[in-house]
Amino acid sequence: MTKKIVVLPGDGIGPEIVAEAVKVLAAFQQQGLEIELEYGLIGGAAYDETGTPFPDDTRVMSASADAILLGAVGGYKWESLDISVRPEKGLLAIRSALNLFANLRPAILYPQLAEASTLKPEVVAGLDLMIVRELTGGIYFGQPRGVRTLDNGEKEGFNTLVYRESEINRIGKVAFDIAQKRQGRLCSVDKANVLESTELWRDTMTALSADYADIELSHMYVDNAAMQLVRAPKQFDVMVTTNMFGDILSDCASMLTGSIGMLPSASLDENGKGMYEPIHGSAPDIAGQNSANPLATILSVAMMLRYSLDESAMADRIEQAVSKVLDQKLRTADIYSDGMTRVSTSEMGDAVVAAL
Numbered sequence: 001m002t003k004k005i006v007v008l009p010g011d012g013i014g015p016e017i018v019a020e021a022v023k024v025l026a027a028f029q030q031q032g033l034e035i036e037l038e039y040g041l042i043g044g045a046a047y048d049e050t051g052t053p054f055p056d057d058t059r060v061m062s063a064s065a066d067a068i069l070l071g072a073v074g075g076y077k078w079e080s081l082d083i084s085v086r087p088e089k090g091l092l093a094i095r096s097a098l099n100l101f102a103n104l105r106p107a108i109l110y111p112q113l114a115e116a117s118t119l120k121p122e123v124v125a126g127l128d129l130m131i132v133r134e135l136t137g138g139i140y141f142g143q144p145r146g147v148r149t150l151d152n153g154e155k156e157g158f159n160t161l162v163y164r165e166s167e168i169n170r171i172g173k174v175a176f177d178i179a180q181k182r183q184g185r186l187c188s189v190d191k192a193n194v195l196e197s198t199e200l201w202r203d204t205m206t207a208l209s210a211d212y213a214d215i216e217l218s219h220m221y222v223d224n225a226a227m228q229l230v231r232a233p234k235q236f237d238v239m240v241t242t243n244m245f246g247d248i249l250s251d252c253a254s255m256l257t258g259s260i261g262m263l264p265s266a267s268l269d270e271n272g273k274g275m276y277e278p279i280h281g282s283a284p285d286i287a288g289q290n291s292a293n294p295l296a297t298i299l300s301v302a303m304m305l306r307y308s309l310d311e312s313a314m315a316d317r318i319e320q321a322v323s324k325v326l327d328q329k330l331r332t333a334d335i336y337s338d339g340m341t342r343v344s345t346s347e348m349g350d351a352v353v354a355a356l
């Protein structure tokens with residue numbers, strides 16, 4: 001049966017990098033992959049046209065999709081808008097509307113790029129880490145929230161960090177299941193020494209581990225985890241953590257690999273439907289220059305094929321093709337070094353399609 005993929009290019013470099021990922025999908029389509037693409041608006045582009053960063057049309061088409069491919073949202077142009085209609089709200093809204101509670105962020109260091117990392121090659125070479133971030137709960141969604149004026153006239157900003165047992169259990173299960181398919185080690189990251197909600201997080205993960213005798217579960221405070229990620233990142237196999245801690249730690253992990261432009265992500269619901277996007281933002285500083293790295297978005301398509309379309313062999317082929325273009329010394333500006341051949345966004349996309 002034909003699978004429907006909703007494509008949401010978004011803002012900044014979003015349309016440029018998504019166009020390259022669509023080339024890869026089109027190549028598989030020509031080889032018999034039964035998919036249809038439907039384009040929609042999100043973020044600043046959606047706000048400009050409809051007055052909201054997550055229009056109803058996008059909500060409806062995404063709800064009936066098998067998978068969603070997203071570029072990135074945001075940019076200088078929309079920074080002064082009220083927070084309720086800023087482009088980033090569109091992203092939070094679609095994750096929440098589709099109940100995409102599990103965010104999978106692999107940090108893999110391609111050996112060809114070991115020199116691109118700011119860390120010593122021996123610290124990062126061979127890194128293969130998966131961060132599982134809770135995506136629809138925690139402090140980014142907790143109520144009450146806001147800015148209020150106190151009796152003395154001073155303003156006070158406040159947010160709420162809240163997690164229910166059921167929310168912790170379902171993200172925990174995703175992480176334990178992934179650890180079973182990898183090296184069998186799961187590190188749960190919290191701040192249980194000062195935050196009660198993450199004390200519950202720790203207790204719930206420990207209780208869940210009774211169902212996963214084959215997995216070695218450990219716990220780590222988030223401040224230590226940040227330090228360990230830069231000190232000795234290869235000690236980790238799978239990490240599972242809250243929405244905000246995962247947001248920060250996965251960006252840190254991304255830099256271990258040399259470029260934010262290399263890392264894909266998947267956000268899944270309970271049935272395996274997912275939204276796939278690079279972990280980087282809309283990079284307004286380089287938008288429109290045909291210089292952004294499209295590999296994170298192309299690798300997001302590989303994750304889509306693996307997790308939502310049940311086409312693991314095609315996913316493997318994309319990952320091998322990316323490795324091949326790196327072997328061919330092709331590099332976009334963000335991963336360029338002496339002796340390499342510098343290519344544009346579209347040249348990189350074409351090279352991956354040729355290598356497939």
Ligand code: NAD
Pocket residue numbers: 013017071072073074075076088091260261277278279280281282283284285286291292293294296334
């Ligand atoms: P960013 O990830 O957009 O950019 C950070 C730096 O990395 C910039 O120097 C940029 O040029 C570079 N970079 C990012 N992706 C690249 C790529 N594919 N190839 C080459 N270089 C790349 O983060 P930022 O500057 O903090 O945010 C810019 C905008 O993006 C903001 O509006 C922010 O809110 C938004 N944002 C969106 C998402 C998302 O859509 N998922 C995520 C993060 C930030």
